[in-house]
Amino acid sequence: MSIPTPHNSAKKGDIAKKVLMPGDPLRAKYIAETYLENPVCFNTVRNMFGYTGTYKGEQISVMGSGMGMPSMGIYSYELYNFYDVEKIIRIGSAGALQDDVSVMDVVIAMSACTDSNYASQYQLPGTFAPTASYELVARAVEVAKEQGTPVRVGSVVSSDAFYGDNPESSKAWRKMRVLCVEMECAALFMNAARAGKEALGILTISDHVFRDEAISAEARQTSFNRMMEIALGI
Structure with missing residues (x-):
């Protein structure tokens, strides 16, 4: 595919080797304007904002991924395979499944896990286990300790359905000690594995599936600072 792509107006060299990817493009804009020095917008196609700037002297990009694995699949694939990106860190929201995971907790x-058929494209003779880069997981835990931010590390589930029709599905994942549910990590981890690159997911709990706990859409956009600062510090 030629560059720019149908989804990204950036040219070769406009995007850093490390990219932070929130689902919400307005969160990408917030991160760029709040944390990056001299941010330059490299993409506005479909309002999926992307910016490159520096953080403590390091060049970093931040770009929205959109909601769901098909959208994450497109943007992360292009970043890895067309723009020479080496590391993508998803920073997003998630719904807690366990009693000891609460709103505003940070999960690495x-x-x-996933209920998606995304891996079928690889025609594997079994079930693929999407995992993050160990180096990025270890570094994220270290940075969180340095910053004094408690984190939970474990398995999440990436679901294709936000409004699922099976009321028992969340209970089944909860039974397997899955910490929370979100919608993008599995596709990101698979794209990274296929491209020989690195990926990580850092999530802030925005609501609880089994308790009446939730924060506003505005708070999701602007108040996940601890998660953002861990990702920037890696």
Whole structure:
């Protein structure tokens, strides 16, 4: 595919080797304007904002991924395979499944279960286990300790359905000690594995599936600072 792509107006060299990817493009804009020095917008196609700037002297990009694995699949694939990106760190929201995981907790996704058929494209003779880069997981835990931010590390589930029709599905994942549910990590981890690159998911709990706990859409956009600062510090 030629560059720019149908989804990204950036030219070769406009995007850093490390990219932070929130689902919400407005969160990408917030991160760029709040944390990056001299951010330059490299993409506005479909309002999926992307910016490159520096953080403590290091060049970093931040770009929205959109909602769901098909959208994450497109953007992360292009970044890895067309723009020479080496590391993508998803920073997003998730719904807690366990009693000891609460709203605003930070979860580092070590692996991503999924109900998606995304892996079928690889025609594997079994079930693929999408996992994050160990080096990025270890570094994220170290940075969180340095910053004084408690984190949970474990398995998450990436679901294709936000409004699922099976009321028992969340209970089944909860039974397997999956920490939380989100919608993008599994596709990101698979694209990274296929491209020989690195990926990580850092999530902030925005609501609880089994308790009446949730924060507003505005708070999701602007108040996940601890998660963002861990990702920037890696």
